[in-house]
Amino acid sequence: MWRGFSGGAILQTKRARIYLDPANVLPHPGDRWTRFVCISDTHDCTPAVPDGDVLLHAGDISGGIPSRMKTMFEWLRGLPHQTKVVIAGNHDNWKIGGFMGRMGFTDEVFDELQEVVRGEDTRKSRVHYLEYESLEVEVRGKAAARHSFGAFQYETKDEAADIYSKIPDDTEILLTHTPAEHILDETKREVRAGCGVLAERLKELVWCRLHVFGHIHEARGAEIGEGGNVHVNAAIGSRMGGNPVVVDLLNSLEVDSA
Template sequence: MTSEHSRNCYTVLTNLPPHPGKSSTRFVCISDTHSRTSYFVPPGDILLHAGDLSSWGYPDQMEKTLSWLASLPHSVKIIVAGNHNDISILEATRTRMRSQSIQDTGIYYLEHESMVVTTTSDRSWKVYGSPAAPQYARGAFQYSTPEEAKEIYRRIPNDTEILLTHTPPYRILDKTRKGVHAGCRCLAERLQMLKSCKLHVFGQVHYCRPIMHIHECSGGEIMITDTGERIAVNAAVAWDTQPIIVDLANK
């Protein structure tokens, strides 16, 4: 799909489109791989992984995922965690993902924090990553009240251009099979204030009435905002869907 308003576009991978060249940055978006490494991930400038990298974040699971990510051709791979992290080993997992040896492979782990990444075309993008999600079951990075959610998402800088969250916002690619919108209302409210955000990538949907863990709403959508466009991507690949390519104009 190509927007009528700009050269920004997103593609659900079927036939791999040619890279637009130095005028654009190609983002390749995945999420919820849960220790699986058999996916075909197309090349691009920046890989974005929106969380649930492994089944529970145990060392052998994480090493498998990190080795796979390191083998991918993208010079920069930006990742967040997710609720599928065991709280008891969280510090060890965090230390490993922040290590210099991991960064040397181009992998950068964000946990409620920002980074600036500059492409070979000298376009610098301001990226923010959050692993947070509504309370679902056991696991890390979960919040249970609107007050907690608002405090978490208030940390997102207003000048963020690329937003990476584990959970989706309310009513944006968050619908369950039964037609229920299960995204986070507080995240949706915060997005209305992020005027510079051009791309929001997220993963699974949590729905707690009854408790369900849902990945079936993957895809992309172009949102019209007060200041232009924002591309929303539910990048969950846990149901054998494909990675999503987003080409953003370098302007």
């Protein structure tokens, strides 16, 4: 397994090219490829985001304050990508009505946020919020990979197993907030904080070509597994100064002519 943290096309195979520095990204390789722009853990920040076919945001969009969440979704709606797929993270507390109540926000505010996240303006702006769901999108006029699926939070291994069992077996692009265990999940205290249940489920997802996540800010980076599958910890972090990660994937699994 290879790993890289800086430079241009720092990781590359016949069907995947990964850039951790947007300043060094090469021009779009053409219609046979899909360009994914991966971000996570923006925490109310609006970084410069390079253009691409699909934007993937792996959660912690905001700190959960309603006014800031509205601002962040306005930002997402204004980005130029043909498709934008977003999931929630542990700081996106707007998802939890009970938490909002304990913070002093009314049900009306909670309902307004649901409209911000899932409403018509958001849908018209090609922003898709996923919550334990899958989505099949069209990129450059062609059918693209199935995207799944927005895992949020869980308390026990049994709950995690129930959630991850719902990932469709034919998923090619997976979005979760947490990393899988032993994949870009090491904290600054040298603790592996990823989910073991998710790691086991990934072994079963033989069609999964790209897994994007965040949560562990200091483990930001990318890896290409032995089977060619790409793992991206796209955490930007308000204090980490991270950049979006750009991943180009060949649309066809055939690589003989790549």
